[in-house]
Amino acid sequence: MAAGGAGDPAPGPLDSVLRPVRAGNGFEEALEQVLQLLRLGLVPPGERLPSERELSQHLRISRVTLREVLKVLQDQNMVESRRGRYGGTFVLPRTAAPDGSGELRRRIAAVDVEDTLRFREVLEAGAAGLCAEGLTADGEDRLRGALDATQGARLEDYRRQDTLLHLTLAELSGSRTLAAQYAAVRATLNELLDGIPLLVRNLEHSQQQHAAVVEAVLDRDPDAAREMMREHCGGTAALLRGFLA
Amino acid sequence: MAAGGAGDPAPGPLDSVLRPVRAGNGFEEALEQVLQLLRLGLVPPGERLPSERELSQHLRISRVTLREVLKVLQDQNMVESRRGRYGGTFVLPRTAAPDGSGELRRRIAAVDVEDTLRFREVLEAGAAGLCAEGLTADGEDRLRGALDATQGARLEDYRRQDTLLHLTLAELSGSRTLAAQYAAVRATLNELLDGIPLLVRNLEHSQQQHAAVVEAVLDRDPDAAREMMREHCGGTAALLRGFLA
DNA sequence: GGCTTAAGGTATGACAGGGAACCATTGCTT
DNA sequence: AAGCAATGGTTCCCTGTCATACCTTAAGCC
Numbered sequence: 001m002a003a004g005g006a007g008d009p010a011p012g013p014l015d016s017v018l019r020p021v022r023a024g025n026g027f028e029e030a031l032e033q034v035l036q037l038l039r040l041g042l043v044p045p046g047e048r049l050p051s052e053r054e055l056s057q058h059l060r061i062s063r064v065t066l067r068e069v070l071k072v073l074q075d076q077n078m079v080e081s082r083r084g085r086y087g088g089t090f091v092l093p094r095t096a097a098p099d100g101s102g103e104l105r106r107r108i109a110a111v112d113v114e115d116t117l118r119f120r121e122v123l124e125a126g127a128a129g130l131c132a133e134g135l136t137a138d139g140e141d142r143l144r145g146a147l148d149a150t151q152g153a154r155l156e157d158y159r160r161q162d163t164l165l166h167l168t169l170a171e172l173s174g175s176r177t178l179a180a181q182y183a184a185v186r187a188t189l190n191e192l193l194d195g196i197p198l199l200v201r202n203l204e205h206s207q208q209q210h211a212a213v214v215e216a217v218l219d220r221d222p223d224a225a226r227e228m229m230r231e232h233c234g235g236t237a238a239l240l241r242g243f244l245a
Numbered sequence: 246m247a248a249g250g251a252g253d254p255a256p257g258p259l260d261s262v263l264r265p266v267r268a269g270n271g272f273e274e275a276l277e278q279v280l281q282l283l284r285l286g287l288v289p290p291g292e293r294l295p296s297e298r299e300l301s302q303h304l305r306i307s308r309v310t311l312r313e314v315l316k317v318l319q320d321q322n323m324v325e326s327r328r329g330r331y332g333g334t335f336v337l338p339r340t341a342a343p344d345g346s347g348e349l350r351r352r353i354a355a356v357d358v359e360d361t362l363r364f365r366e367v368l369e370a371g372a373a374g375l376c377a378e379g380l381t382a383d384g385e386d387r388l389r390g391a392l393d394a395t396q397g398a399r400l401e402d403y404r405r406q407d408t409l410l411h412l413t414l415a416e417l418s419g420s421r422t423l424a425a426q427y428a429a430v431r432a433t434l435n436e437l438l439d440g441i442p443l444l445v446r447n448l449e450h451s452q453q454q455h456a457a458v459v460e461a462v463l464d465r466d467p468d469a470a471r472e473m474m475r476e477h478c479g480g481t482a483a484l485l486r487g488f489l490a
Numbered sequence: 491g492g493c494t495t496a497a498g499g500t501a502t503g504a505c506a507g508g509g510a511a512c513c514a515t516t517g518c519t520t
Numbered sequence: 521a522a523g524c525a526a527t528g529g530t531t532c533c534c535t536g537t538c539a540t541a542c543c544t545t546a547a548g549c550c
């Protein structure tokens with residue numbers, strides 16, 4: 001029947017469901033998630049990762065396997081381990097040339113950019129809308145805080161604060177799944193963004209849009225929030241499509 | 246530090262990323278996906294699943310492990326295996342009482358309904374919008390076909406055709422990730438919907454909304470498509486919240 | 491009837507990954 | 521100076537999973 005032979009089996013309408021159960025040899029998945037942690041800037045340079053015991057519990061992998069992951073990151077000069085009490089695994093500042101030869105470099109070529117950009121826009125707009133529909137007083141505070149942090153951020157820290165703001169919105173959406181998916185797609189996005197220059201002009205424009213989105217959310221105007229957010233995402237998307245096309 | 250002790254480690258702001266790498270012991274993940282296949286109605290009752298060898302390749306698990314999965318489904322009277330040429334694993338019609346004691350029953354209690362409903366709405370609205378923005382001629386045909394199939398469906402087959410229509414929209418969005426995520430969330434949704442009655446009145450209303458969404462998409466009107474779809478999802482959500490609250 | 495073919499059913503050996511215990515190092519507290 | 525506590529570093533064994541090959545059943549074809 002189906003013509004398939006080498007490589008993957010023949011495609012079909014069941015592909016949305018019949019995707020591989022595990023993306024890689026299991027340790028790769030863990031690597032992926034720790035990389036997310038770094039790319040999202042959830043643990044900024046200089047700070048300490050959770051201890052190996054904690055991390056392995058969270059990720060539900062053995063400490064042995066986690067250590068193999070950390071070994072890779074050490075070899076890439078992305079983290080550094082110190083022993084003893086108050087030791088731990090510390091994040092190093094990004095080196096200009098991440099690595100020519102390797103492992104981590106080729107991943108970027110495998111990213112389906114169009115998929116990433118579209119999915120991102122859907123999640124962001126959705127999250128903004130949900131936030132505008134039902135936001136707690138506590139949520140308002142967190143959101144304002146995150147926005148303020150981006151306003152005051154220096155250029156080198158901007159990407160990180162921007163990520164944090166969007167992540168906050170996703171978390172306040174009230175859907176844990178949405179937040180988790182956004183984290184994943186945002187990590188991919190940041191990786192792509194690392195390849196293109198950060199212009200002050202774009203940054204300023206971006207900041208205006210951030211303010212508009214947050215305002216719409218605080219005004220409890222879901223339609224406006226979604227619309228603003230879509231526009232915001234569209235800007236980034238156009239930028240990336242331009243640089244990568 | 247954190248007060249956690251038994252069970253999961255202490256929560257924190259990193260939880261969006263630090264989720265478990267594997268949802269279960271690996272065989273559970275496969276079970277999950279085969280269950281999706283059945284719940285989505287991608288393989289309707291009476292039909293044959295792909296052969297064990299094919300399925301295991303798609304899911305990237307060994308045949309041994311896959312057979313353990315199928316064993317569970319056989320024990321639940323959800324599928325039936327026949328040997329010999331033109332044999333295979335066949336889907337059985339849903340039994341009224343799925344199973345009192347077991348394994349599969351308790352999963353439903355673990356579902357975060359609010360999460361599911363919100364995430365679903367975001368994905369559906371997003372997919373509808375993306376479709377309306379860029380739909381190929383081929384896509385138009387598939388969409389019309391799926392809509393027609395729901396119009397002609399009998400009551401017992403309605404849920405399945407409905408699922409297929411929405412799944413088609415998700416696939417036509419141009420984001421594979423979106424389609425895969427929608428498949429997952431829809432499988433969960435169907436499981437919830439199985440617990441409540443299907444009223445003809447709701448069904449007719451639903452059909453009007455389907456037509457409206459498809460029309461908006463074919464008119465290339467993203468805003469209308471999103472709005473219609475949100476309304477459509479809102480209906481289901483209200484129904485479920487009412488029955489499960 | 492006998493062969494071929496495609497499917498499920500079974501058995502075996504290798505290995506990755508997990509759990510748990512233990513060692514080594516460091517800095518704080520006494 | 522001694523002890524304690526929290527961390528990274530290491531080892532051992534065991535279970536789950538995989539790959540492979542082979543057996544069994546049943547439908548079609550010669």
